[in-house]
Amino acid sequence: MKLLFVSRLERGVRAVRALTRYAEIGKRLGHEVAMFGEPRADFPSVPHSMDIEAFDFAVFVIYEAHDFPDLPHLAYLLDRMPKERRIVIDCTGTYNETITVEHDCNHFVQLNGHESWEWIEGFEAVASKILQPTLTPLREDVRSFLFFAYDPSTEARPYRSPQEAAAAWSGPNGASKPYGVIYVGHNWERWDQLRRFFEALEPARSRIGAIHLRGWAWDHRPDWAVEHGFQGVDVDLDFLKRAGVETGGPIAFDEVVALQGQARFCPIFHRPLFNQLGLVTNRTFETFCSDTLPLLMLPERVVESIHGHDALRLRPGDDVARRLEDMMRRPEFYWEAVLKTRAHLAAHHSYERRFEELMTILEN
Amino acid sequence: MNILFMMDRRANAGSIQAVASYVRAGDELGHTIAVYGQPDPKYLGIRWSTEFDSFDHVVFVCEFGIGWMSALRMSRILTQVPRKKRAVLDADGMYNPVVCVDMYDRNHADEHNRARWVAHCDAVADKIFQPTLEPLNAAVLPLPFYGYDPTLRLELGARPKSFDIVHLGHNWWRWREVSSRVLPAIERIRPKLDGVCFVGLWWDMVPAGAREQNLEMAFEFDMDRFRRLGIDVKPAVPFTEVVSAMSEGRVNIMTQRPLFRRLKLLTAKYFEIFCADTIPLVMLEPAHAESIYGPAGRELALHGNISDKLLDVIQNPLRYRQIVEAVRIHLVDCHSYHRRLQQLVDALRS
Numbered sequence: 094m095k096l097l098f099v100s101r102l103e104r105g106v107r108a109v110r111a112l113t114r115y116a117e118i119g120k121r122l123g124h125e126v127a128m129f130g131e132p133r134a135d136f137p138s139v140p141h142s143m144d145i146e147a148f149d150f151a152v153f154v155i156y157e158a159h160d161f162p163d164l165p166h167l168a169y170l171l172d173r174m175p176k177e178r179r180i181v182i183d184c185t186g187t188y189n190e191t192i193t194v195e196h197d198c199n200h201f202v203q204l205n206g207h208e209s210w211e212w213i214e215g216f217e218a219v220a221s222k223i224l225q226p227t228l229t230p231l232r233e234d235v236r237s238f239l240f241f242a243y244d245p246s247t248e249a250r251p252y253r254s255p256q257e258a259a260a261a262w263s264g265p266n267g268a269s270k271p272y273g274v275i276y277v278g279h280n281w282e283r284w285d286q287l288r289r290f291f292e293a294l295e296p297a298r299s300r301i302g303a304i305h306l307r308g309w310a311w312d313h314r315p316d317w318a319v320e321h322g323f324q325g326v327d328v329d330l331d332f333l334k335r336a337g338v339e340t341g342g343p344i345a346f347d348e349v350v351a352l353q354g355q356a357r358f359c360p361i362f363h364r365p366l367f368n369q370l371g372l373v374t375n376r377t378f379e380t381f382c383s384d385t386l387p388l389l390m391l392p393e394r395v396v397e398s399i400h401g402h403d404a405l406r407l408r409p410g411d412d413v414a415r416r417l418e419d420m421m422r423r424p425e426f427y428w429e430a431v432l433k434t435r436a437h438l439a440a441h442h443s444y445e446r447r448f449e450e451l452m453t454i455l456e457n
Numbered sequence: 458m459n460i461l462f463m464m465d466r467r468a469n470a471g472s473i474q475a476v477a478s479y480v481r482a483g484d485e486l487g488h489t490i491a492v493y494g495q496p497d498p499k500y501l502g503i504r505w506s507t508e509f510d511s512f513d514h515v516v517f518v519c520e521f522g523i524g525w526m527s528a529l530r531m532s533r534i535l536t537q538v539p540r541k542k543r544a545v546l547d548a549d550g551m552y553n554p555v556v557c558v559d560m561y562d563r564n565h566a567d568e569h570n571r572a573r574w575v576a577h578c579d580a581v582a583d584k585i586f587q588p589t590l591e592p593l594n595a596a597v598l599p600l601p602f603y604g605y606d607p608t609l610r611l612e613l614g615a616r617p618k619s620f621d622i623v624h625l626g627h628n629w630w631r632w633r634e635v636s637s638r639v640l641p642a643i644e645r646i647r648p649k650l651d652g653v654c655f656v657g658l659w660w661d662m663v664p665a666g667a668r669e670q671n672l673e674m675a676f677e678f679d680m681d682r683f684r685r686l687g688i689d690v691k692p693a694v695p696f697t698e699v700v701s702a703m704s705e706g707r708v709n710i711m712t713q714r715p716l717f718r719r720l721k722l723l724t725a726k727y728f729e730i731f732c733a734d735t736i737p738l739v740m741l742e743p744a745h746a747e748s749i750y751g752p753a754g755r756e757l758a759l760h761g762n763i764s765d766k767l768l769d770v771i772q773n774p775l776r777y778r779q780i781v782e783a784v785r786i787h788l789v790d791c792h793s794y795h796r797r798l799q800q801l802v803d804a805l806r807s
Contacts, residue, residue, distance in 0.1 A: 161528030163573075165580030171535050206466070207529055210495065218533040321666055410623070 094452060095125040095147065099162060099170065100154035102128055102136060104372045105309075105343040106279065107156050108184060111241050113139055113346070117242070118444040129162065129170065145173040153181045153219060154240070158205055161219075167420040171219070180455070181220040182240050186370045187212040187413075188223050189231055194365040196324040197282040203321055220453065228398055236454060239399075242447045243378040243438035249354045250384040255432055258322075259424035262357065262386070273302025275356035277349050278376065280310040282364040284327045286390065290360060293413035301417055304338045307352065311340040353383035358417060359444045360388040368392050371405055373399060378442060381435050386420055386427055401437035406430040458802050459489040459511060463534070464518035465525040466492075468499050469658070470627060472518050472548060474723045477502040478606040479801075481795035488802065501697050509537045514805045517545045523577055531581075544584040544805060546602055550720040552578055552585050555592050558715040562630040566671060586804060588723040600804050602724045605788035605795035609700050609732040613778070616704035616734055619758065620652035620689075621771055623706025623735070625699065626726060628659040630714035632677040634740065640708060642763035643686055649768060652705040654689040656702050661690050703733035708770050710759060711739040721745065728792060731785055736770050736777045751787030756780045 096119065098112055112128065116139045116313060119126035121299060127140040129151070143166075147153070151174045154160065161167055170179075186192065186199045188297035191209045200209050207215075216223050245251070252258035274294065276287065287306070310326050311333075318326045333340060344352060353359045362379050363372065368391065377399065380387045389407045391397050396404050407430055409416040420427045461482070462476050476492055480502060483490035485711075491506040493515075509515065515538050517526065534543070550556070550564050551574050557563040565571040578585060588599035622643065624635075643653060660683070663676040683690060694702045703709050711730050716722075718741070727749060729736040738759040739746055746758035757780060759766055770777050 158527040158529040161532060163528060164526070164531060164577045167528045167531060168580040171532060176536070205527070206525065207527065208495070210507070211530060211533075215529040215533050218536045227710050316665055 094455070095146035095149045096451075097129050097145065097151045097174075098154055099129040099151055099160075101160045102133065102139070104135060104345040107160070107452050108154050108241070108375065109346045110349070110379060112154065112241070113290060113433075114244055114444050115447075116140060119448065121333055122445065122448055123444055124448065129166070143169075145170055148174070149178065150174075151179045152451075153179065155181055155187070155216075156184045158207060169172055176219075177221045179220045180222040180224060181216050182224045182226065182238065183216065183235070184226060184240070184372070184374075186225060186227070186231075186366060186372055188216045188235060189213075189370075192366065192369065194369045195285065197364050197366040199366055199370075201323075201325075204323070223371075224454065226373050229371045231370070238447075238450060238454060239373055239442065240447065241375045241378055242372055242444040243367075243381060243435075243442045245382075245435065245439045247350060247379075247382045248435065249350055252428070252432060255425045255429035258428035260431065262384070262424055262428065270357050270385075271303065272305050272356035273298075274358045274360070275305045275307065275353055276360055276362070277307045277344065277353055277413065278362065279308040279343065280326050280328055282325045282366065283362050284329075286362050286365075288329065288332065289318075290362075290390065291332075291338060293337065294417070295414070297414035297418050298337060300421065302326055302357065304336070305341065305356065305420060306333070307341045307344060309343045312342075320381065347380065349379065350382045353380060353385050358388050358420070359383060359385045360390050362390045363395075368395070371395055371398075378438055381431065381438055386424070386431060388417075400434050401441075403430045403433035403437065407434070432449070458805065459491075459513050460801070460805070461491050461493055461509065461512040461515045461529075462518055463515060463526075465520065465522065466494060466497070466500075468695040468697075471520055472546075472603070472725060473500065473503070473698040474609075474699060474729060475603050476518070478609075478794040479798055480504050481502065481606065482798045486795060488798060490798075499695065503802040509534065513542065515543050515756060516801075516805075517543070517581055519545055519547055519551065519578065520549045521551070523574065526577070526581075540582065543582040544586060545582045546576050546586045546588070546600065547597065548588060548602075548722070548724075550587060550593075550716060550722050551575075551587070552587065553720070556593075556716060556719065557736055558719050559633075561633055561674065562715040564716055584804070587720075589721045591721050593720065598804060600800060601723055601797060602793070603725045603728055604790065604794045604800070605728040605731060605785075605792045606794050607732070607785070607789055609729070610785075611700055611704045611732065611734040613734055616701060618705060618707050620654045620706045621650045622653045622659060622708050622710060623656060623703055624654070624710045624712065625656040625694075625703050625730075626712065627657040627693065628655075628678055630675045630677060630716065631712050632679075634712050634715065636677075636682070638740070638763060639712065640682060640686060642767060643688070644728065645764040646768055647686055650771070652689060653687065654691055654706065655683070656691045656694060657703060658693045676793065699729055700732045703730060703735050704768065706735050707774065708738050708749065709733060709735045711737060711741075713740065723749070728788060731788055736774065737767065738782055739771065749792070750784045751791070753780045753783035753787065757784065 116126045127142040130141045132141045191200045224236050226240040228237050288352050480490045491504040494505050496505045555565045555571050585597050586603040587597045590599050659676045661680050667673050667676050740759045743755045743758040746754040
């Protein structure tokens with residue numbers, strides 16, 4: 094199968110990790126996968142192509158309107174790839190009526206001018222099939238396709254047993270890593286959850302270790318957000334200082350697994366909207382590749398249905414500090430959950446599996 | 458003919474007043490004119506539609522920015538409206554070579570930007586119109602587009618006069634002319650004038666993002682100078698209140714950005730100002746003013762000694778009202794929206 098992915102590829106945001114994996118693993122599986130566009134020096138290993146007619150399908154991976162190519166390239170795509178061979182993967186649930194959760198929303202009209210009807214009619218014009226990375230799409234005309242996946246070949250340390258993992262994790266003096274907690278992700282509709290998380294860590298902070306927050310706009314609130322009263326990029330620098338959280342700018346997608354491995358714990362958060370819609374992201378899976386104990390700050394139904402039953406141990410529950418203290422006391426118990434979850438993800442959510450699912454959808 | 462306009466939705470800028478007049482003229486002449494989108498109470502008099510099937514042609518009204526022509530929006534049009542039914546009105550003269558006037562106003566920052574803009578329009582349509590009678594680019598079709606709508610006219614005495622002079626328009630590449638010609642003229646006669654008011658955006662602030670786009674020069678202003686001259690600044694008004702706001706001034710000055718003057722681009726303001734209960738003075742070359750407004754228009758061209766002209770108008774309103782009336786008669790004859798709509802229909806059919 095020859096797949097032409099259409100999206101905006103940047104090194105630190107959106108689906109870049111997944112798209113690069115699709116390109117590499119697709120080739121291994123005998124498919125031809127490329128990104129639509131001219132070759133990019135910053136993505137030397139990712140094939141790019143403008144030869145639309147050489148591909149069987151165009152797969153639009155869409156987070157926001159800018160993920161569609163600009164004119165005239167959009168026109169070329171629509172002219173040269175028939176609609177029945179164009180599909181959209183709607184990563185943020187925009188192909189729904191407007192849904193607001195707290196101040197998160199699937200249509201930020203004040204930012205992009207597009208109301209729900211325009212998203213819906215736009216997607217319907219572009220594609221014959223619309224997929225969403227959730228097990229529970231709301232609309233009948235949407236098919237579930239998780240898109241993001243787990244790649245065991247990128248596990249930083251593929252331990253053979255919980256004992257081995259726990260020993261490495263604890264280190265000779267019980268402090269093998271420079272950080273207690275690292276969260277890598279951008280400041281976009283996550284602040285409220287992070288603030289609650291940091292507050293909850295407070296009783297055990299001295300024993301957990303340094304806390305590092307890495308991504309866009311954790312060190313300032315952008316002017317445009319202030320101007321528009323946009324709460325999705327809220328941050329409280331005084332609070333972060335009081336909580337002992339050091340911040341850093343965004344990192345490239347291929348540095349995330351290693352950086353997360355510098356911490357004993359890495360929380361996984363989804364935006365409130367994503368929690369409500371059951372949408373998964375790259376980080377839903379990728380954090381399990383890092384040499385760290387993932388903390389699944391996700392709804393129980395999402396964890397159980399995606400990560401498997403054993404992963405429930407990695408949900409800290411209401412008393413986060415107490416759970417982390419317990420993890421430090423008996424790391425083997427929790428590393429057993431991590432290794433079982435890794436195995437579950439490898440069996441059920443590998444990129445190979447995703448290719449099979451995608452082929453079924455495309456050929457149906 | 459049924460015509461759907463697509464445009465950046467802005468109630469206080471651009472071509473929205475003109476489009477409202479097209480809707481009215483269409484209703485009177487048996488054409489259906491609408492704007493793409495869903496109904497919005499802020500836009501009185503506008504008909505909205507998202508049903509491409511109901512229209513014979515789609516006309517994109519493009520100004521400086523084309524961000525509103527997002528791919529999401531365009532994908533639907535590109536797949537549902539055949540190319541031969543689409544046309545672009547290039548209101549700001551962007552579909553041209555890079556034109557820079559006096560190292561100041563320009564249509565594009567550079568060749569890359571120009572190529573991107575032109576490629577965008579070429580992808581949309583074959584027909585590119587510009588509101589000028591003398592396009593630079595042979596591929597562009599001249600179409601005056603903007604016209605005079607007497608239904609907007611405010612009669613004499615309809616509004617009390619709060620100012621001797623009003624300037625209504627946004628501070629977008631206007632500062633050089635305003636600071637070098639208009640303000641010195643006002644300064645010379647300021648003691649003889651009652652209030653002076655500038656209405657519009659960016660006379661007292663630079664918008665967010667101007668620096669990042671290297672557009673700070675387009676928004677230059679000097680509030681201290683305005684204060685010293687006793688000039689009031691009022692915020693922009695929606696298109697439905699433009700004529701009323703102009704009518705607060707005994708005299709209205711129309712300036713035009715240098716690029717538009719160089720390209721001889723018409724704007725809605727050329728005609729809107731004659732709907733107001735005021736005496737319009739237009740900063741145009743007399744010959745150009747005459748070509749639009751008829752022979753009487755020469756008298757309203759503001760050039761040469763601006764101070765003396767302003768005083769003359771304020772001291773002799775009766776004489777100038779007669780001149781303005783003569784221009785209005787010419788505008789009804791030559792530049793009505795009935796005529797404009799017929800020109801648009803013909804251009805789309807051709």
